[in-house]
Amino acid sequence: GAVVSQHPSRVICKSGTSVKIECRSLDFQATTMFWYRQFPKKSLMLMATSNEGSKATYEQGVEKDKFLINHASLTLSTLTVTSAHPEDSSFYICSARDRELAASGRYTDTQYFGPGTRLTVL
Amino acid sequence: GENVEQHPSTLSVQEGDSAVIKCTYSDSASNYFPWYKQELGKRPQLIIDIRSNVGEKKDQRIAVTLNKTAKHFSLHITETQPEDSAVYFCAATPSGFQKLVFGTGTRLLVSP
DSSP, X not given: OOXXXXXXXXXXXXXXXXXXXXXXXXXXXXXEEEEEEEOTTOOEEEEEEEETTSOOEEOTTOOTTTEEEEEEETTEEEEEEOSOOGGGOEEEEEEEEEEEEOTTSOEEEEEEEOOOEEEEEO | OOOEEEEOSEEEEETTOOEEEEEEXXXXXXEEEEEXXXXXXXXXXXXXXXXXXXXXXXXXXXXXXXXXXXXXXXXXXXXXXXXXXXXXXXXXXXXXXXXXXXXXXXXXXXXX
16 A cells, blocks of 8 residues: 655644644655544544645634644645644644546545654643 | 444454444445554554445455445454454545545454
């Protein structure tokens, strides 16, 4: 399957600082990437859809000024948590959409996940 | 919008037994149904997926069935092994693939 990397894997920061998380598709181009947040023992909560060359689409209740997303190339999307506070501590996971043209002539999409970033805000 | 329900939330089986996890979805336009396995602290790993033009797909010990009329799909794991222990998530996506909607997860425990 396709490979998605994420950096850093863990980060600890002080309250009020900003943290940037990178998500890269290593062996395919991804026009669309997704950012999720996962609380302990819970499912993945979609935060936003990141589209290359355009503005991200945020899910209801997610503050766009708090969670800045940039998708400047076909292999890189970044999530910046601005003015982080302890309640922002969480496991953040990205995914990238791998779109392939099937023999039928239709596109098939598969989503591959990065390894996640554990953010701790003190 | 799409809503995905997943059952059971926890499942304990003995090694060698079969395990079945079921999901239902609400949006009849959904056409892609992946299953992910997530071990503690790790990324979700795609283990199998099915598209709406087929009713069943199998990959060694893992199979997925889809009933479009009833809007439900299931994951079947045969001859379970302790390394199958993990949290399994189902998901669905409407036509156009703008995003995945995940189920709440099933914690599978396979005892030796």
